[in-house]
Amino acid sequence: MDDISSAQIFFEGNPDIEVLEAFVIDVNGVPRGKWIPRERALDVLAKGMAMPRSVYALDVWGRDVNAAGLAEGTGDPDGICLPIPGTLSRVTWLNRPTAQVLLGMRDTDGAGFYADPRQVLANVVAGFSKLGLTPVVATELEFYLIDPVRSALDPVRPPNSREGRWHTGQTQVLSISELQDFEDVFHGIASAARAQGIPADTTLRENGPGQYEINLNHVPDALKAADYAVLLKRIVKGVARANDLDATFMAKPYGSQAGSGMHVHFSLVDEAGRNVYAGEDGPSEMLFHSVGGLLENMGESMGVFAPHANSYRRLRPSEHAPTYASWGFDNRSAAVRVITASKPATRIEHRVAGADSNPYLVLAMILNAALSGIKEKRNPGGAITGDDHAVSHEPLPTNWDYALQQFARSTFAYATLGPKYRALYTACKQQELAEFATRVTDVEYDAYIRTV
Template identity: 65%
Template sequence: MIVDQKLSIAPSLTQWPEIEVLEAFVIDVNGVARGKWIPRDRAAEVLQKGMALPRSALALDIWGRDVDEAGLATGTGDPDGLCMPVEGTLAPATWLDRPTAQILMTMRDSRGQPFYADPRGVLSRICDRFAALDLRPVVAAELEFYLIDATRSATDPVRPPKSRAGRWQGWQTQVLSVSELHEFEGLLSEITRCARLQGIPVDATLRENGPGQYEINLKHVADPLKAADHAVLLKRVVKGVAHRNGLDATFMAKPYGDCEGSGMHVHISMLDKAGRNIFASEDGKGSAAMLHAVGGLVSTMGESMAVFAPHANSYRRLTPGAHAPLYASWDYDNRTAAVRLITASKSASRIEHRVCGADVNPYLAIAAILAGMHHGFANELAPPPIPAAKSGLPEDLEDVFERLSSNWDDGIEAFEESDFIANYFGADYQRLYAACKKQELDEFRQRVTDVEYDAYLRNA
């Protein structure tokens, strides 16, 4: 089992004498931070010996409620688990007024191994399978998000941030606009500074299609756990810095019904024990290993959709004309495909997985992607042929590729019944995750929306 190599070397606040409180947290099933504020005089104890948290904190629904069917709270006595610091994640949270440091924690079981219900532990166990093959996945994420006005109401729940240019004009996109970067130069620069203070390897920042929509890319690292840590911590930085600057930031997959959604694209290459990229090929078409990885990704994508699109809103992004894939498709350097192969540089040959919304839990999303690739390696799966026409339109794809789930119900059901998920995530985590998602789905079924009242209350 892969565990952090330096957990025995306890981190320390010595270099930050101004810090008054330690914010220690784990990441739950939905990617939400759950933890405590620890006063400085007790911080050393937490950093050296760990911190107790109820195990049920890992299996709360999106509203923070216990999920009885997950099996961690009701009927168990709701016992504590021991959470240990994740190496390299102790750093100042400079967007907060009170001098605060934060530390990412991971929950352990009684043997000191990753607890099965910790999403970081799910990813760790899948990393073990690659280690057994003497392979190291190299991973980087690209995260899209919206800056939004902090002033909201029931009738105006989301709107673009204020700027000198006034309100957004709906017919504009301004993708890759440098002047739009200038408009929020201070905020975006502060995000970069804060991220680097936390050891998050931020790379490019760019303007995306929607009103107030931006993307930040992360540099690749040869450790999927660290890549997921970086994505989780970057989300916290973006939200924290936006709030400090009088705005909010959202990673909701589709905050505006008539504008682009936000995704998390994941780039992965694969190194052997000699450090060679096994996806590289002389002809630029990708190695046999690369194509087996694609075969695995394509064949397991439908069973993984509850992870790639984890919320009711996620499926609004997966609609025609929304720059998000609708089929479990693949192609070379084609951004309409779910799996894009990038082979222009032999040494940088890699797979870009383009299905995830920005609302995913990065640990689980990267786990599902790597599991699909490993499944392809283990079974030497060949991907389906690429259609001759490459428009990305249904008529070109539907006879070759599986149509991805277009609703939450189907995604949850496919996940819950999947032998592939049970094999790689573990049957216990499969049941836990499905229980959390089904409780959230039940809540949505009880809510009648304003558009239903508008359409049917008087007219039906």
């Protein structure tokens, strides 16, 4: 059955749908698109929808980044965006009956547009296909539920529990009762995920006040794994708003509480479906070579793993957020955790990226680093035991400016993303960095306004 036939069946089975939300994912992982009336939906799904190519080169405030080369001086032309198969579904949290579809932009020759983060990942996945390998990928997303944000100047607050209070000094990790406090939210998230075909699995209470984690099941398709991650983030935010709350994937919304990460689990299977990371008596050489590639390229990838000013507040010692390029067996203090529960489940967990990162770009950098390690037969060195932060390893960049400088001249980022996308990404982030440099913070006023 072709995609148009599937779309016709979808709308016949959902006669109440009034509008279609059609969107792409930009450089920061933000959905951007249009509302299409039902009467035009099938035409858009068949022929595509025009959007400015510059939609992929906006800063986090939604402003054009002229230095990226897609807006100023180009005439700001349109590209045609076509639906990603399997992403047409209902939006369950809105009052108006609504459907959604994820789009990918095409270039003038019909190929994927280089500035589409999804196309960046597709290019990396193609490198595995040439070797007869398929990445099997899952993500774990941490986030905070918070009281509704009315103004950027308002302090962020945890939501009240069912009893009307919240003990911010308590960790209460894995608390069942605190899942129950927000059962309407999590029921709504689970229902939306089912409606959209997103393989959401376990939900758990995390370390911070109002912090939770949702795990996605492993899928043998890295592009789908990234699709599921961006769509799950959209679901969580939408359902929270429908319940008079907000949800944030900001890496560190509270300075003294746990940060939010996006942990990536992956293995590789060959054409026979065998897990090539599992050897006869433990992890295979290919797994260790992959780890070597991950560690070798980790520092240069931090501009993607920690893409915002706030991201670096999360990367602090003793908070299960890596600050060194290290690996270990089932060790959560390491940047790369090797898991060997069984042969089929032998895999790598990459623990560096924040929940604020772009899943397509994160997977592209991780998978290509692993692939480079395989090709170069790179030795990862010794595994760490105990607390990684008590031993000497290469430290990861701890500030945004330095991380972007490393990224901008990185030959690995050049090879992974392509020269044009590395330049585009750098331009977007440098514009954001320059904006932050002009903002005077409340802390500076508190420290200096009357004392110096």
